[in-house]
Amino acid sequence: MNDVRARVWVTRTVLVGFVVLSLQMTIATEIRVFGVVIQIVLAFVVAAGAASGPGEGAKAGFVLGLMYDLASGLPLGSTAMSMTFGGYAAGWGRRYRLEPTWWMLAALAAIGAAVGEVFVPVIRVLTGETGVFGARIAIVLPVVALSAAILSPVLIPIARWALAIRPAEVRVTDADT
Amino acid sequence: MATYSPGRRRVVIALALTSLFLLTLDLRGNQVLDGVRSGFGIVYRPINRAGEVVSAPAVRLWRSFQEFDDLEEENRQLRAEIDAQRSAEISAQNAIIENQDLLALAGLESLASYGSVTGRLVGQSPTNFDQQVEIDRGALHGIRVGMAAINEAGLVGKVTSVAPQSSIIMLVTDPSYAVPVKILAPKDEVAIAATSTTVISVADSDDTAVATNEANGEEATEGIVETTTTMVEIIRETGVLRGQGSDRLPRVSFIAPATAFGQIEVGDPVFTAGGSTSLAPPNIPLGRVLNVITRAGTAGQELEIEPTADLDRLQFVRVVLYQPASEVGQ
Numbered sequence: 001m002n003d004v005r006a007r008v009w010v011t012r013t014v015l016v017g018f019v020v021l022s023l024q025m026t027i028a029t030e031i032r033v034f035g036v037v038i039q040i041v042l043a044f045v046v047a048a049g050a051a052s053g054p055g056e057g058a059k060a061g062f063v064l065g066l067m068y069d070l071a072s073g074l075p076l077g078s079t080a081m082s083m084t085f086g087g088y089a090a091g092w093g094r095r096y097r098l099e100p101t102w103w104m105l106a107a108l109a110a111i112g113a114a115v116g117e118v119f120v121p122v123i124r125v126l127t128g129e130t131g132v133f134g135a136r137i138a139i140v141l142p143v144v145a146l147s148a149a150i151l152s153p154v155l156i157p158i159a160r161w162a163l164a165i166r167p168a169e170v171r172v173t174d175a176d177t
Numbered sequence: 178m179a180t181y182s183p184g185r186r187r188v189v190i191a192l193a194l195t196s197l198f199l200l201t202l203d204l205r206g207n208q209v210l211d212g213v214r215s216g217f218g219i220v221y222r223p224i225n226r227a228g229e230v231v232s233a234p235a236v237r238l239w240r241s242f243q244e245f246d247d248l249e250e251e252n253r254q255l256r257a258e259i260d261a262q263r264s265a266e267i268s269a270q271n272a273i274i275e276n277q278d279l280l281a282l283a284g285l286e287s288l289a290s291y292g293s294v295t296g297r298l299v300g301q302s303p304t305n306f307d308q309q310v311e312i313d314r315g316a317l318h319g320i321r322v323g324m325a326a327i328n329e330a331g332l333v334g335k336v337t338s339v340a341p342q343s344s345i346i347m348l349v350t351d352p353s354y355a356v357p358v359k360i361l362a363p364k365d366e367v368a369i370a371a372t373s374t375t376v377i378s379v380a381d382s383d384d385t386a387v388a389t390n391e392a393n394g395e396e397a398t399e400g401i402v403e404t405t406t407t408m409v410e411i412i413r414e415t416g417v418l419r420g421q422g423s424d425r426l427p428r429v430s431f432i433a434p435a436t437a438f439g440q441i442e443v444g445d446p447v448f449t450a451g452g453s454t455s456l457a458p459p460n461i462p463l464g465r466v467l468n469v470i471t472r473a474g475t476a477g478q479e480l481e482i483e484p485t486a487d488l489d490r491l492q493f494v495r496v497v498l499y500q501p502a503s504e505v506g507q
Contacts, residue, residue, distance in 0.1 A: 027236060035423070073311075076214070131420070136423070136424050
Protein backbone atom coordinates (compact mmCIF):
# COMPACT_ATOMS: atom_id res chain seq x y z
CA MET A 1 0.00 0.00 0.00
CA ASN A 2 2.84 2.35 0.92
CA ASP A 3 4.57 1.62 -2.37
CA VAL A 4 1.41 2.41 -4.30
CA ARG A 5 0.93 5.64 -2.37
CA ALA A 6 4.59 6.57 -2.92
CA ARG A 7 4.22 5.99 -6.65
CA VAL A 8 1.05 8.07 -6.77
CA TRP A 9 2.83 10.74 -4.72
CA VAL A 10 5.82 10.93 -7.04
CA THR A 11 3.78 10.81 -10.26
CA ARG A 12 1.32 13.48 -9.21
CA THR A 13 3.97 15.71 -7.65
CA VAL A 14 6.12 15.60 -10.78
CA LEU A 15 3.11 16.29 -13.00
CA VAL A 16 1.96 19.24 -10.91
CA GLY A 17 5.61 20.24 -10.63
CA PHE A 18 5.88 20.59 -14.41
CA VAL A 19 2.79 22.80 -14.48
CA VAL A 20 3.86 25.13 -11.66
CA LEU A 21 7.39 25.21 -13.05
CA SER A 22 6.02 26.26 -16.41
CA LEU A 23 3.98 29.01 -14.74
CA GLN A 24 7.09 30.07 -12.83
CA MET A 25 9.19 30.31 -15.97
CA THR A 26 6.62 32.15 -18.04
CA ILE A 27 4.05 34.21 -16.19
CA ALA A 28 5.90 34.77 -12.91
CA THR A 29 9.07 36.06 -14.54
CA GLU A 30 7.03 38.61 -16.49
CA ILE A 31 4.54 39.73 -13.87
CA ARG A 32 6.76 41.15 -11.19
CA VAL A 33 5.56 42.88 -8.07
CA PHE A 34 7.88 45.73 -7.04
CA GLY A 35 10.42 44.10 -9.33
CA VAL A 36 10.24 40.83 -7.40
CA VAL A 37 9.60 37.50 -9.13
CA ILE A 38 6.78 35.70 -7.34
CA GLN A 39 7.92 32.19 -6.47
CA ILE A 40 5.04 29.96 -7.54
CA VAL A 41 7.02 26.74 -7.16
CA LEU A 42 8.02 27.71 -3.64
CA ALA A 43 4.41 28.68 -2.91
CA PHE A 44 3.33 25.19 -3.98
CA VAL A 45 6.01 23.55 -1.83
CA VAL A 46 5.02 25.50 1.28
CA ALA A 47 1.36 24.81 0.55
CA ALA A 48 2.25 21.11 0.51
CA GLY A 49 4.13 21.55 3.78
CA ALA A 50 1.30 23.48 5.40
CA ALA A 51 -1.25 20.93 4.20
CA SER A 52 0.61 17.79 5.19
CA GLY A 53 3.39 18.43 7.68
CA PRO A 54 7.14 18.96 7.73
CA GLY A 55 8.24 15.62 6.29
CA GLU A 56 6.00 15.70 3.24
CA GLY A 57 6.73 19.40 2.76
CA ALA A 58 10.46 18.74 2.80
CA LYS A 59 10.13 15.87 0.31
CA ALA A 60 7.96 17.94 -2.03
CA GLY A 61 10.47 20.78 -1.68
CA PHE A 62 13.34 18.52 -2.60
CA VAL A 63 11.64 17.09 -5.71
CA LEU A 64 10.34 20.41 -6.99
CA GLY A 65 13.60 22.17 -6.11
CA LEU A 66 15.54 19.66 -8.22
CA MET A 67 13.15 20.24 -11.12
CA TYR A 68 13.58 24.00 -10.66
CA ASP A 69 17.37 23.67 -10.74
CA LEU A 70 17.25 21.48 -13.84
CA ALA A 71 14.93 23.83 -15.69
CA SER A 72 16.65 27.09 -14.77
CA GLY A 73 20.29 26.02 -15.12
CA LEU A 74 21.10 26.74 -11.49
CA PRO A 75 23.59 24.49 -9.68
CA LEU A 76 21.76 21.23 -9.03
CA GLY A 77 20.75 20.98 -5.39
CA SER A 78 20.86 24.69 -4.54
CA THR A 79 17.14 25.35 -4.89
CA ALA A 80 16.34 21.80 -3.79
CA MET A 81 17.98 22.54 -0.44
CA SER A 82 16.30 25.92 0.07
CA MET A 83 12.88 24.49 -0.84
CA THR A 84 13.42 21.48 1.42
CA PHE A 85 13.88 23.88 4.32
CA GLY A 86 10.92 26.00 3.15
CA GLY A 87 8.58 23.01 2.98
CA TYR A 88 9.81 21.77 6.32
CA ALA A 89 9.31 25.18 7.97
CA ALA A 90 5.78 25.49 6.56
CA GLY A 91 4.88 22.08 7.95
CA TRP A 92 6.43 22.78 11.32
CA GLY A 93 3.29 24.55 12.59
CA ARG A 94 1.23 21.42 11.98
CA ARG A 95 2.62 19.86 15.13
CA TYR A 96 0.54 22.31 17.17
CA ARG A 97 -2.76 21.86 15.37
CA LEU A 98 -4.01 18.85 13.44
CA GLU A 99 -6.45 20.68 11.17
CA PRO A 100 -5.66 24.41 11.07
CA THR A 101 -8.02 27.03 9.65
CA TRP A 102 -7.37 28.52 6.19
CA TRP A 103 -5.71 31.63 7.56
CA MET A 104 -3.42 29.55 9.77
CA LEU A 105 -2.39 27.59 6.68
CA ALA A 106 -1.80 30.86 4.83
CA ALA A 107 0.37 32.10 7.70
CA LEU A 108 2.34 28.83 7.69
CA ALA A 109 2.81 29.15 3.94
CA ALA A 110 4.10 32.70 4.37
CA ILE A 111 6.58 31.64 7.04
CA GLY A 112 7.74 28.69 4.96
CA ALA A 113 8.15 30.85 1.86
CA ALA A 114 10.20 33.42 3.78
CA VAL A 115 12.44 30.66 5.16
CA GLY A 116 12.82 29.04 1.73
CA GLU A 117 13.63 32.33 0.00
CA VAL A 118 16.13 33.44 2.65
CA PHE A 119 18.00 30.18 2.19
CA VAL A 120 18.60 30.95 -1.51
CA PRO A 121 21.26 33.65 -0.88
CA VAL A 122 22.56 31.73 2.15
CA ILE A 123 23.31 28.71 -0.06
CA ARG A 124 24.79 30.96 -2.74
CA VAL A 125 27.18 32.43 -0.19
CA LEU A 126 28.14 28.91 0.90
CA THR A 127 28.98 28.06 -2.71
CA GLY A 128 31.30 31.05 -2.94
CA GLU A 129 29.12 33.66 -4.58
CA THR A 130 29.41 37.20 -3.35
CA GLY A 131 27.08 40.17 -3.43
CA VAL A 132 23.86 38.16 -3.21
CA PHE A 133 22.90 39.60 0.16
CA GLY A 134 21.79 43.18 -0.35
CA ALA A 135 19.12 45.62 0.68
CA ARG A 136 16.91 44.09 -1.99
CA ILE A 137 16.16 41.13 0.24
CA ALA A 138 14.08 43.46 2.41
CA ILE A 139 11.64 43.77 -0.51
CA VAL A 140 12.00 40.23 -1.84
CA LEU A 141 11.12 38.40 1.38
CA PRO A 142 7.81 40.15 2.19
CA VAL A 143 6.62 39.96 -1.42
CA VAL A 144 7.47 36.26 -1.76
CA ALA A 145 5.94 35.44 1.66
CA LEU A 146 2.77 37.44 1.02
CA SER A 147 2.28 35.98 -2.44
CA ALA A 148 2.65 32.44 -1.02
CA ALA A 149 0.01 33.26 1.60
CA ILE A 150 -2.37 34.65 -1.03
CA LEU A 151 -1.87 31.67 -3.34
CA SER A 152 -2.21 29.09 -0.53
CA PRO A 153 -6.04 28.70 -0.67
CA VAL A 154 -5.68 27.70 -4.34
CA LEU A 155 -2.51 25.65 -4.02
CA ILE A 156 -3.33 23.70 -0.83
CA PRO A 157 -6.14 21.60 -2.41
CA ILE A 158 -3.85 20.89 -5.39
CA ALA A 159 -1.04 19.95 -3.01
CA ARG A 160 -3.39 17.65 -1.07
CA TRP A 161 -4.31 15.89 -4.30
CA ALA A 162 -0.71 15.70 -5.49
CA LEU A 163 0.57 14.30 -2.21
CA ALA A 164 -2.45 11.99 -1.85
CA ILE A 165 -3.36 13.45 1.52
CA ARG A 166 -6.74 12.67 2.93
CA PRO A 167 -8.53 15.00 5.36
CA ALA A 168 -7.83 14.37 9.05
CA GLU A 169 -11.34 13.16 9.90
CA VAL A 170 -11.14 10.47 7.22
CA ARG A 171 -7.87 9.26 8.65
CA VAL A 172 -9.40 9.11 12.14
CA THR A 173 -12.41 7.13 10.84
CA ASP A 174 -10.11 4.74 9.00
CA ALA A 175 -8.07 4.24 12.12
CA ASP A 176 -11.19 3.45 14.19
CA THR A 177 -12.45 0.85 11.75
CA MET B 178 -1.28 10.60 14.26
CA ALA B 179 1.64 12.83 15.11
CA THR B 180 2.63 15.20 12.35
CA TYR B 181 6.12 15.66 13.70
CA SER B 182 8.61 13.02 14.73
CA PRO B 183 12.36 12.51 14.93
CA GLY B 184 11.98 10.33 11.81
CA ARG B 185 10.87 13.36 9.81
CA ARG B 186 13.85 15.29 11.07
CA ARG B 187 16.07 12.52 9.74
CA VAL B 188 14.31 12.78 6.36
CA VAL B 189 15.02 16.50 6.20
CA ILE B 190 18.66 16.02 7.15
CA ALA B 191 19.01 13.27 4.53
CA LEU B 192 17.44 15.48 1.84
CA ALA B 193 19.65 18.45 2.80
CA LEU B 194 22.75 16.26 2.65
CA THR B 195 21.67 14.85 -0.71
CA SER B 196 21.20 18.39 -2.01
CA LEU B 197 24.65 19.31 -0.73
CA PHE B 198 26.15 16.25 -2.40
CA LEU B 199 24.50 17.07 -5.74
CA LEU B 200 25.54 20.70 -5.41
CA THR B 201 29.16 19.70 -4.85
CA LEU B 202 29.11 17.31 -7.79
CA ASP B 203 27.53 19.87 -10.10
CA LEU B 204 29.85 22.71 -9.13
CA ARG B 205 32.87 20.49 -9.76
CA GLY B 206 31.46 19.49 -13.15
CA ASN B 207 29.85 16.12 -13.68
CA GLN B 208 28.94 14.62 -17.03
CA VAL B 209 26.14 12.46 -15.62
CA LEU B 210 24.41 15.50 -14.13
CA ASP B 211 24.94 17.41 -17.38
CA GLY B 212 23.24 14.55 -19.21
CA VAL B 213 20.34 14.58 -16.73
CA ARG B 214 19.98 18.34 -17.18
CA SER B 215 20.01 17.98 -20.96
CA GLY B 216 17.42 15.19 -20.84
CA PHE B 217 15.20 17.18 -18.51
CA GLY B 218 15.42 20.13 -20.89
CA ILE B 219 14.18 17.97 -23.78
CA VAL B 220 11.19 16.77 -21.72
CA TYR B 221 10.43 20.14 -20.21
CA ARG B 222 10.73 22.29 -23.35
CA PRO B 223 7.32 21.43 -24.88
CA ILE B 224 5.63 21.93 -21.52
CA ASN B 225 7.27 25.30 -21.13
CA ARG B 226 6.27 26.24 -24.68
CA ALA B 227 2.66 25.34 -23.85
CA GLY B 228 2.94 27.45 -20.70
CA GLU B 229 4.14 30.38 -22.78
CA VAL B 230 1.16 30.10 -25.11
CA VAL B 231 -1.32 29.82 -22.24
CA SER B 232 0.17 32.67 -20.24
CA ALA B 233 0.76 35.00 -23.18
CA PRO B 234 -2.62 36.83 -22.96
CA ALA B 235 -2.19 37.41 -19.22
CA VAL B 236 1.35 38.64 -19.70
CA ARG B 237 0.28 41.01 -22.48
CA LEU B 238 -2.55 42.36 -20.35
CA TRP B 239 -0.22 42.94 -17.42
CA ARG B 240 2.37 44.64 -19.62
CA SER B 241 -0.15 46.95 -21.23
CA PHE B 242 -1.46 47.86 -17.79
CA GLN B 243 1.98 48.36 -16.28
CA GLU B 244 3.98 49.90 -19.08
CA PHE B 245 1.65 51.95 -21.22
CA ASP B 246 2.48 55.38 -19.73
CA ASP B 247 6.18 54.64 -19.58
CA LEU B 248 6.23 53.42 -23.16
CA GLU B 249 4.39 56.47 -24.43
CA GLU B 250 6.87 58.79 -22.76
CA GLU B 251 9.81 56.72 -23.88
CA ASN B 252 8.51 56.64 -27.43
CA ARG B 253 8.36 60.44 -27.48
CA GLN B 254 11.92 60.71 -26.16
CA LEU B 255 13.23 58.12 -28.59
CA ARG B 256 11.75 59.92 -31.58
CA ALA B 257 13.60 63.07 -30.54
CA GLU B 258 16.76 61.06 -29.99
CA ILE B 259 16.53 59.40 -33.41
CA ASP B 260 16.32 62.78 -35.09
CA ALA B 261 19.43 63.93 -33.23
CA GLN B 262 21.37 60.79 -34.02
CA ARG B 263 20.66 60.48 -37.73
CA SER B 264 23.55 62.69 -38.72
CA ALA B 265 25.84 61.19 -36.11
CA GLU B 266 25.12 57.74 -37.49
CA ILE B 267 26.44 58.60 -40.94
CA SER B 268 29.78 59.78 -39.60
CA ALA B 269 29.91 56.87 -37.18
CA GLN B 270 29.40 54.37 -40.01
CA ASN B 271 32.26 56.03 -41.86
CA ALA B 272 34.46 55.82 -38.79
CA ILE B 273 33.65 52.14 -38.33
CA ILE B 274 34.63 51.35 -41.91
CA GLU B 275 37.86 53.30 -41.52
CA ASN B 276 38.58 51.59 -38.25
CA GLN B 277 38.02 48.14 -39.74
CA ASP B 278 40.24 48.97 -42.70
CA LEU B 279 43.00 50.15 -40.38
CA LEU B 280 42.70 47.07 -38.18
CA ALA B 281 42.83 44.87 -41.26
CA LEU B 282 45.90 46.73 -42.52
CA ALA B 283 47.62 46.34 -39.19
CA GLY B 284 46.66 42.66 -39.03
CA LEU B 285 44.61 43.19 -35.87
CA GLU B 286 41.33 41.48 -35.11
CA SER B 287 38.14 43.43 -34.57
CA LEU B 288 34.67 42.37 -33.48
CA ALA B 289 33.70 42.06 -37.13
CA SER B 290 36.34 39.32 -37.52
CA TYR B 291 34.29 36.85 -35.48
CA GLY B 292 31.18 35.01 -36.46
CA SER B 293 28.05 35.44 -34.39
CA VAL B 294 24.68 33.85 -33.74
CA THR B 295 21.62 35.92 -33.01
CA GLY B 296 19.11 34.46 -30.58
CA ARG B 297 15.71 35.55 -29.37
CA LEU B 298 15.04 35.81 -25.66
CA VAL B 299 12.70 33.04 -24.57
CA GLY B 300 13.00 33.28 -20.82
CA GLN B 301 14.31 35.18 -17.86
CA SER B 302 15.72 34.06 -14.55
CA PRO B 303 12.94 32.72 -12.34
CA THR B 304 14.82 33.64 -9.17
CA ASN B 305 15.25 36.94 -7.37
CA PHE B 306 18.99 36.59 -6.99
CA ASP B 307 20.28 35.89 -10.52
CA GLN B 308 20.41 38.08 -13.59
CA GLN B 309 20.12 35.57 -16.39
CA VAL B 310 18.22 35.23 -19.63
CA GLU B 311 17.60 32.29 -21.92
CA ILE B 312 17.88 32.43 -25.71
CA ASP B 313 16.63 30.02 -28.36
CA ARG B 314 20.05 29.19 -29.80
CA GLY B 315 22.42 26.60 -28.39
CA ALA B 316 25.21 24.13 -29.02
CA LEU B 317 23.77 23.11 -32.39
CA HIS B 318 24.35 26.69 -33.56
CA GLY B 319 27.96 26.76 -32.42
CA ILE B 320 27.47 28.41 -29.05
CA ARG B 321 29.82 27.34 -26.27
CA VAL B 322 29.99 28.14 -22.56
CA GLY B 323 31.87 31.38 -21.90
CA MET B 324 31.15 33.14 -25.18
CA ALA B 325 30.29 36.82 -24.97
CA ALA B 326 26.75 38.01 -25.67
CA ILE B 327 26.17 41.47 -27.10
CA ASN B 328 23.45 43.58 -28.65
CA GLU B 329 23.55 46.74 -30.76
CA ALA B 330 24.47 48.85 -27.73
CA GLY B 331 27.26 46.72 -26.31
CA LEU B 332 28.14 43.85 -24.01
CA VAL B 333 25.18 42.06 -22.45
CA GLY B 334 26.82 39.12 -20.65
CA LYS B 335 28.27 35.69 -21.21
CA VAL B 336 26.97 32.22 -21.91
CA THR B 337 26.97 30.07 -18.76
CA SER B 338 25.02 27.04 -19.84
CA VAL B 339 24.37 25.51 -23.25
CA ALA B 340 21.72 23.01 -24.29
CA PRO B 341 21.37 21.78 -27.88
CA GLN B 342 18.66 24.32 -28.73
CA SER B 343 19.00 26.96 -26.02
CA SER B 344 21.55 28.81 -23.91
CA ILE B 345 21.55 30.68 -20.65
CA ILE B 346 23.27 34.03 -20.55
CA MET B 347 24.48 35.62 -17.36
CA LEU B 348 24.03 39.39 -17.56
CA VAL B 349 26.80 41.84 -16.69
CA THR B 350 24.82 42.88 -13.60
CA ASP B 351 24.92 39.39 -12.05
CA PRO B 352 27.06 39.31 -8.89
CA SER B 353 28.99 36.33 -10.33
CA TYR B 354 29.90 38.14 -13.56
CA ALA B 355 33.43 39.46 -14.09
CA VAL B 356 35.30 40.62 -17.20
CA PRO B 357 38.59 42.46 -17.78
CA VAL B 358 37.95 45.96 -19.09
CA LYS B 359 39.85 49.05 -20.18
CA ILE B 360 38.85 52.62 -19.55
CA LEU B 361 39.63 54.81 -22.51
CA ALA B 362 40.06 58.52 -22.84
CA PRO B 363 37.15 60.28 -24.57
CA LYS B 364 37.18 60.45 -28.37
CA ASP B 365 38.17 64.13 -28.65
CA GLU B 366 41.19 63.57 -26.44
CA VAL B 367 42.26 60.65 -28.58
CA ALA B 368 42.23 62.80 -31.70
CA ILE B 369 44.32 65.60 -30.17
CA ALA B 370 46.86 63.20 -28.77
CA ALA B 371 47.51 61.58 -32.10
CA THR B 372 47.54 64.54 -34.49
CA SER B 373 50.79 65.32 -36.25
CA THR B 374 51.63 67.88 -38.90
CA THR B 375 53.87 67.14 -41.80
CA VAL B 376 55.36 69.78 -44.02
CA ILE B 377 56.44 68.69 -47.44
CA SER B 378 59.02 71.05 -48.75
CA VAL B 379 58.44 72.25 -52.29
CA ALA B 380 62.10 73.26 -52.59
CA ASP B 381 63.24 69.71 -52.22
CA SER B 382 63.88 68.37 -55.61
CA ASP B 383 63.69 64.78 -54.48
CA ASP B 384 60.33 65.35 -52.71
CA THR B 385 61.71 64.35 -49.31
CA ALA B 386 59.19 64.88 -46.55
CA VAL B 387 60.31 66.95 -43.60
CA ALA B 388 58.26 66.33 -40.51
CA THR B 389 57.78 69.21 -38.13
CA ASN B 390 55.92 68.84 -34.91
CA GLU B 391 53.81 71.88 -34.06
CA ALA B 392 53.89 71.00 -30.41
CA ASN B 393 57.64 71.69 -30.35
CA GLY B 394 57.07 75.26 -31.44
CA GLU B 395 59.12 74.94 -34.54
CA GLU B 396 58.14 77.16 -37.39
CA ALA B 397 56.79 75.50 -40.44
CA THR B 398 58.92 75.97 -43.49
CA GLU B 399 57.39 76.90 -46.78
CA GLY B 400 55.66 74.02 -48.50
CA ILE B 401 52.55 71.92 -48.48
CA VAL B 402 51.21 71.41 -44.96
CA GLU B 403 49.58 68.07 -44.40
CA THR B 404 47.84 67.15 -41.15
CA THR B 405 47.47 63.50 -40.37
CA THR B 406 45.26 62.22 -37.57
CA THR B 407 45.97 58.69 -36.45
CA MET B 408 43.32 57.18 -34.20
CA VAL B 409 45.32 55.85 -31.31
CA GLU B 410 43.28 54.87 -28.27
CA ILE B 411 44.51 56.08 -24.93
CA ILE B 412 43.93 53.49 -22.26
CA ARG B 413 43.65 55.35 -18.99
CA GLU B 414 43.50 52.19 -16.96
CA THR B 415 42.51 48.55 -17.01
CA GLY B 416 40.57 46.71 -14.37
CA VAL B 417 37.99 44.05 -13.70
CA LEU B 418 34.30 44.79 -14.01
CA ARG B 419 32.01 42.88 -11.67
CA GLY B 420 28.23 42.78 -11.51
CA GLN B 421 26.59 43.92 -8.29
CA GLY B 422 23.01 42.71 -8.68
CA SER B 423 19.98 44.08 -10.47
CA ASP B 424 19.54 47.09 -8.22
CA ARG B 425 23.15 48.28 -8.40
CA LEU B 426 25.49 49.29 -11.19
CA PRO B 427 28.46 47.10 -12.13
CA ARG B 428 31.78 48.24 -10.70
CA VAL B 429 35.35 48.25 -11.91
CA SER B 430 37.95 47.60 -9.25
CA PHE B 431 41.76 47.53 -9.08
CA ILE B 432 42.05 51.10 -10.28
CA ALA B 433 45.05 53.15 -9.18
CA PRO B 434 44.16 56.68 -7.94
CA ALA B 435 46.55 58.31 -10.41
CA THR B 436 47.00 56.78 -13.81
CA ALA B 437 49.67 57.44 -16.40
CA PHE B 438 47.19 58.83 -18.90
CA GLY B 439 45.24 61.29 -16.82
CA GLN B 440 42.55 61.01 -14.21
CA ILE B 441 39.54 58.83 -14.90
CA GLU B 442 36.53 61.04 -15.27
CA VAL B 443 32.80 60.60 -15.33
CA GLY B 444 31.77 59.82 -18.90
CA ASP B 445 34.93 57.96 -19.91
CA PRO B 446 34.02 55.01 -22.14
CA VAL B 447 34.64 51.45 -20.97
CA PHE B 448 35.43 48.59 -23.35
CA THR B 449 36.34 44.95 -22.90
CA ALA B 450 40.10 44.50 -22.65
CA GLY B 451 40.33 41.11 -24.34
CA GLY B 452 43.53 39.14 -23.93
CA SER B 453 44.51 35.49 -24.06
CA THR B 454 42.51 34.52 -20.98
CA SER B 455 39.52 36.85 -21.27
CA LEU B 456 36.36 35.14 -22.51
CA ALA B 457 35.21 38.33 -24.24
CA PRO B 458 37.05 39.64 -27.30
CA PRO B 459 38.57 43.11 -27.05
CA ASN B 460 36.86 46.40 -27.85
CA ILE B 461 33.25 45.56 -27.13
CA PRO B 462 31.64 48.72 -25.74
CA LEU B 463 30.37 48.16 -22.24
CA GLY B 464 29.34 51.49 -20.84
CA ARG B 465 30.47 54.77 -19.39
CA VAL B 466 31.90 55.76 -16.04
CA LEU B 467 29.04 57.11 -13.95
CA ASN B 468 30.78 57.51 -10.60
CA VAL B 469 34.37 57.53 -9.45
CA ILE B 470 34.55 56.23 -5.90
CA THR B 471 37.72 57.04 -4.02
CA ARG B 472 38.40 54.60 -1.23
CA ALA B 473 40.60 55.17 1.78
CA GLY B 474 44.15 53.86 2.07
CA THR B 475 45.59 51.60 -0.58
CA ALA B 476 42.21 50.29 -1.70
CA GLY B 477 42.40 52.47 -4.80
CA GLN B 478 39.49 53.73 -6.82
CA GLU B 479 36.34 51.99 -7.82
CA LEU B 480 34.20 52.99 -10.77
CA GLU B 481 30.48 52.61 -11.19
CA ILE B 482 29.69 51.84 -14.82
CA GLU B 483 26.42 52.55 -16.55
CA PRO B 484 26.00 49.80 -19.18
CA THR B 485 25.12 51.02 -22.65
CA ALA B 486 22.89 48.00 -23.26
CA ASP B 487 19.41 48.24 -21.74
CA LEU B 488 19.31 44.93 -19.93
CA ASP B 489 15.66 45.31 -18.91
CA ARG B 490 14.42 45.43 -22.49
CA LEU B 491 16.41 42.75 -24.23
CA GLN B 492 14.68 40.99 -27.09
CA PHE B 493 17.50 39.70 -29.26
CA VAL B 494 21.05 38.90 -28.26
CA ARG B 495 24.05 38.19 -30.48
CA VAL B 496 26.51 35.59 -29.22
CA VAL B 497 30.01 36.25 -30.51
CA LEU B 498 31.57 32.95 -31.57
CA TYR B 499 34.89 33.83 -30.02
CA GLN B 500 37.01 31.71 -27.76
CA PRO B 501 40.30 32.99 -26.39
CA ALA B 502 43.52 31.23 -27.22
CA SER B 503 43.58 29.64 -23.76
CA GLU B 504 40.20 27.97 -24.38
CA VAL B 505 40.67 26.81 -27.96
CA GLY B 506 41.45 23.12 -28.15
CA GLN B 507 40.18 22.36 -24.68
